Amino acid sequence: MTETLTLTRPDDWHLHLRDGAMLKAVLPETARDFGRAIIMPNLVPPVVTGAQAAAYRDRILAALPAGMDFAPLMTLYLTEDTDPADVAAAHASGLITAVKLYPAGATTNSSSGVSNFDKVRPVLEKMAEIGLPLCVHGEVTDADIDIFDREAVFIDRMLDPIRKATPGLKVVMEHITTANGVDYVKSAPQDLGATITTHHLIINRNHILVGGIKPHYYCLPVAKREEHRLALRAAATSGDARFFLGTDSAPHTDPNKESGCGCAGCFTATNTMALLAHVFEEEGALGSLEAFASKNGPAFYGLAENQSKITLIKSDSPSQFPAKINSDDGPVTVFDPGFPVYWSVA
Numbered sequence: 001m002t003e004t005l006t007l008t009r010p011d012d013w014h015l016h017l018r019d020g021a022m023l024k025a026v027l028p029e030t031a032r033d034f035g036r037a038i039i040m041p042n043l044v045p046p047v048v049t050g051a052q053a054a055a056y057r058d059r060i061l062a063a064l065p066a067g068m069d070f071a072p073l074m075t076l077y078l079t080e081d082t083d084p085a086d087v088a089a090a091h092a093s094g095l096i097t098a099v100k101l102y103p104a105g106a107t108t109n110s111s112s113g114v115s116n117f118d119k120v121r122p123v124l125e126k127m128a129e130i131g132l133p134l135c136v137h138g139e140v141t142d143a144d145i146d147i148f149d150r151e152a153v154f155i156d157r158m159l160d161p162i163r164k165a166t167p168g169l170k171v172v173m174e175h176i177t178t179a180n181g182v183d184y185v186k187s188a189p190q191d192l193g194a195t196i197t198t199h200h201l202i203i204n205r206n207h208i209l210v211g212g213i214k215p216h217y218y219c220l221p222v223a224k225r226e227e228h229r230l231a232l233r234a235a236a237t238s239g240d241a242r243f244f245l246g247t248d249s250a251p252h253t254d255p256n257k258e259s260g261c262g263c264a265g266c267f268t269a270t271n272t273m274a275l276l277a278h279v280f281e282e283e284g285a286l287g288s289l290e291a292f293a294s295k296n297g298p299a300f301y302g303l304a305e306n307q308s309k310i311t312l313i314k315s316d317s318p319s320q321f322p323a324k325i326n327s328d329d330g331p332v333t334v335f336d337p338g339f340p341v342y343w344s345v346a
């Protein structure tokens, strides 16, 4: 017996497409199911200026296979030298949808990020004025803060002060991994939202470490205790408009993951919608999947919902997803949830 679920075509509000051969290999995996995605700017070198974002957007569109309908929503990488006028011009022309804040050293390719938050105050004030959202990788980088506490400490020490100092600034806490993140977002009646990844709804820190280290489950922020995973599930499936899908699908080649110093990032573009249907069904909340994946994000960003639909199908036999995507840079392992999934996208 098959079951179907038709949804407004979803968007991905946090995506890494990389560049060159990797871009070519992973872009179709997202464009197949998603109408739009917020494109992360942490290339090497990062996408800092409007001119760089325009050139990157052109490379993405050139890599898009003919016949695929997909719109990249570009972002700028905030540095201590970012020019508020360049940001405002990129926003006014419709080129960018958000600016991304990486605390320096917090994650993959974040060395050009921000250390001294006073230096970016003029940019944040300009963004509040023009209504341009700030997407935040919310982890402190202090060596003395335990990696499992870095999100909670960031909220108290950095995020809350930034928001209080910049009234009206719209902020997205990207890829929240803790009940602290959920609670903080719920405490704000306006101007604050959060993306939640597919993998953080599925794995906790045991999945990374028990029975041997699993490099393909390592991402940042690192998955936390089970109680946090359950808080994320409750938030994602609640229908609360402040929570929406950002897969943080972050491809790295297998040699770079399966290494003595493996890169952070889970590649979930290929099977995200099937995995989400599984998770939402487990939570008895299939009816909230459309809000999470297709409606809450556009509402937060002030954009129209996609016009087209996708249909998810549940069949009697497990769906077959590729174990790897091949790129000319090397293979990329597709996120394996560790259980059979019966959903797929028609």
Ligand SMILES: NC(=O)N[C@@H](CC(=O)O)C(=O)O
Residues within 6 Å of the ligand: 016, 042, 107, 108, 109, 137, 218, 219, 220, 221, 248, 250, 251, 264, 265, 266
């Ligand atoms: N999430 C990750 O673990 N990695 C991301 C960076 C990021 O989103 O922090 C990447 O670019 O690989």
Ligand SMILES: [Zn+2]
Residues within 6 Å of the ligand: 107, 137, 174, 175, 220, 221
């Ligand atoms: Zn991040």
Ligand SMILES: [Zn+2]
Residues within 6 Å of the ligand: 014, 015, 016, 040, 248, 250
């Ligand atoms: Zn990311």
